[in-house]
Amino acid sequence: MKSIDEQMAILMQGVEFGDEQIKETMAAELRERLAEGRPLRIYCGYDPTAPDIHLGHTVTMRKLRQFQELGHEVTFLIGNFTGLIGDPSDKDSVRKQQTAEELMEKAETYTDQAFKILDREKTLIRYNADWLAKLTFEDVLKLASHFTVQQFLARDRFAQRYGRGEPIWVHEFMYALMQGYDAVAMNTDVQVGGTDQLFNLMAGRKLQEAFGQKPQIALTTPILVGTDGHLRMSKTTGNYIGINEPPEEMYGKVMSIPDHAMLDYYTLVTRFSPDEVTTVERGLADGSLHPMEAKRQLAREIVSIFHNDEAAAGAEAHFKKVFQKRELPSEMPSHRPSAPEMNIVDLLMATDLAKSKSEARRLIGQGGVKLDGEKVGSIELMVSVKDGMILQVGKRRFARLVRDE
Numbered sequence: 387m388k389s390i391d392e393q394m395a396i397l398m399q400g401v402e403f404g405d406e407q408i409k410e411t412m413a414a415e416l417r418e419r420l421a422e423g424r425p426l427r428i429y430c431g432y433d434p435t436a437p438d439i440h441l442g443h444t445v446t447m448r449k450l451r452q453f454q455e456l457g458h459e460v461t462f463l464i465g466n467f468t469g470l471i472g473d474p475s476d477k478d479s480v481r482k483q484q485t486a487e488e489l490m491e492k493a494e495t496y497t498d499q500a501f502k503i504l505d506r507e508k509t510l511i512r513y514n515a516d517w518l519a520k521l522t523f524e525d526v527l528k529l530a531s532h533f534t535v536q537q538f539l540a541r542d543r544f545a546q547r548y549g550r551g552e553p554i555w556v557h558e559f560m561y562a563l564m565q566g567y568d569a570v571a572m573n574t575d576v577q578v579g580g581t582d583q584l585f586n587l588m589a590g591r592k593l594q595e596a597f598g599q600k601p602q603i604a605l606t607t608p609i610l611v612g613t614d615g616h617l618r619m620s621k622t623t624g625n626y627i628g629i630n631e632p633p634e635e636m637y638g639k640v641m642s643i644p645d646h647a648m649l650d651y652y653t654l655v656t657r658f659s660p661d662e663v664t665t666v667e668r669g670l671a672d673g674s675l676h677p678m679e680a681k682r683q684l685a686r687e688i689v690s691i692f693h694n695d696e697a698a699a700g701a702e703a704h705f706k707k708v709f710q711k712r713e714l715p716s717e718m719p720s721h722r723p724s725a726p727e728m729n730i731v732d733l734l735m736a737t738d739l740a741k742s743k744s745e746a747r748r749l750i751g752q753g754g755v756k757l758d759g760e761k762v763g764s765i766e767l768m769v770s771v772k773d774g775m776i777l778q779v780g781k782r783r784f785a786r787l788v789r790d791e
Contacts, residue, residue: 387457390420396452399660400445400653402581402608416603419575426575428453429461431514431568432500433469434492439499440626441688442610442619445654446578447503449607453576454508462500463568464493467515471561499629502692517571518564529563532596533589538562541585566590569602576603610654615644633689637701638709638782640685645677648684656687709781718784723771726789730755730767737777737785754780 388396394417403409419426430446450460469489497511521529538544538559547554562585569577569590577587587604594601609618612625619626627639643651649670652663666683669675682702689698708715721737728736731746734755740746747765749755755762756778757769769775775787 390417393420393456395660396456397449397605399452399663400449400607401605403584403606404581408584408604412603412605416576416605419603426453426458427461427572428458428576428578429463429512429568429572429574430578431463431465431468431565432496433465434489434496435469438621438628438630439496440619440621440628441655442612442626444503444629445607445610446580447500448655449578449605450509451503451505454505459510460504460508461510461512461572461574462497462504463572464496464511464513465565466490466493466513467518468561468564468568471557471564502629512572514564514568514571518567521567526560526563529567529593530559532592533563535559562586562589563593566593569594570597570599573599574602575600576605578605578607580609581606582609607654608650611647611650613639613642615647627688629692633693633697633701634704634715635782636692637685637689637698637705640688641681641705641709643681643684645681648677648680651684651688655691656684657691658687714776715784718776718786720786720788722788725771727768727770729765730757730762730769731765733769733771733777734779737787739777739779739783739785749779 387393394413397416398413401409401412403412428450430450432443450462454460466489493513501509539548539554544554544558565586566589568574570593573594574590577590579587584604584606587602587606591601591604611617612619612623613627614623614625617623617625627636631639640651649663649667652658652666656663658666666675666680670677670680685705686698686702689701693701704715719738723733723736730750731740731743734740734746734749735743739755740749746755750762750765753761753763756776758776759778771787771789773787773789777785777787
């Protein structure tokens with residue numbers, strides 16, 4: 387096992403709290419716990435809110451993997467009970483409540499995707515309904531007695547909603563209590579979460595003390611910005627990189643990230659060591675490393691993590707051919723339209739380049755559709771289909787039209 391100093395350098399990489407005193411306290415407690423010379427019990431909870439995971443979800447998973455590689459015990463906790471409420475920490479409005487069946491259906495895909503980062507043999511999968519569903523109303527009252535309404539209303543999201551006169555439902559207050567009790571039920575040493583989760587993680591510390599346990603160390607990581615470089619990564623805003631996306635799509639999206647966001651990606655979602663990230667940072671600062679080369683290295687690394695080195699090399703070659711040399715890809719899906727002449731909106735749907743007519747109209751309105759290299763300017767365009775025509779959406783999606791002559 388690595389020395390305590392070596393472990394601290396790895397485990398504190400990318401950790402943020404927004405409060406220097408909390409950071410110093412957590413770092414000191416982590417060092418003390420590591421000095422006990424035993425495998426620590428680490429966990430992070432994930433509410434299955436969607437069937438697919440994007441790169442933003444993997445920030446905390448990468449931290450869990452670091453703990454695994456250092457010989458510690460890691461639990462991947464499925465929030466099949468907390469998910470009935472949904473965490474209000476990152477929402478400006480109440481979440482739509484899901485059923486237990488919906489949560490479990492999504493949870494099945496979460497674990498499979500998580501093992502693209504976590505070591506399957508070293509990961510314990512648990513479900514918090516196993517203990518939360520057994521709590522009595524008296525138990526819940528005792529948990530609630532450790533917190534005040536003022537503490538909840540002081541939280542940013544609740545404060546904003548309260549200030550706007552929007553409803554805050556009582557069940558939303560219960561989320562932090564349930565997440566806090568997870569730490570008690572598993573008697574954990576360390577909990578990992580996003581910076582927006584700090585209140586919930588600290589609630590776990592408070593409840594552990596109330597139950598006579600040693601309070602867990604809270605390690606929070608920054609929220610990964612999306613491909614726009616500003617907003618948090620989200621499928622809702624479309625600025626995400628899905629971990630199940632094809633290598634070429636993934637590589638191209640990484641290459642679209644603004645230069646200023648690169649180091650966040652290097653720090654939070656790659657396998658590079660702290661020293662390697664520092665070397666990249668210095669190279670960018672003194673000009674010895676060109677931003678484009680740094681981004682290519684980043685794209686190769688991310689594709690390699692979720693696919694393999696060969697796929698990363700192929701994705702890079704594809705990117706160079708299509709985008710840097712402005713050539714068409716050597717392979718693209720072929721589609722045979724049902725009629726010799728079709729409206730462009732219908733054609734986009736028929737070739738699976740748009741999922742709906744509204745999406746097709748939006749893409750055309752944004753100037754994102756080309757036919758044989760020419761931008762399509764009207765949703766009224768009627769296309770006389772010719773064999774070999776190339777229909778393109780955005781920078782990475784193509785379809786070759788086929789017609790029997």
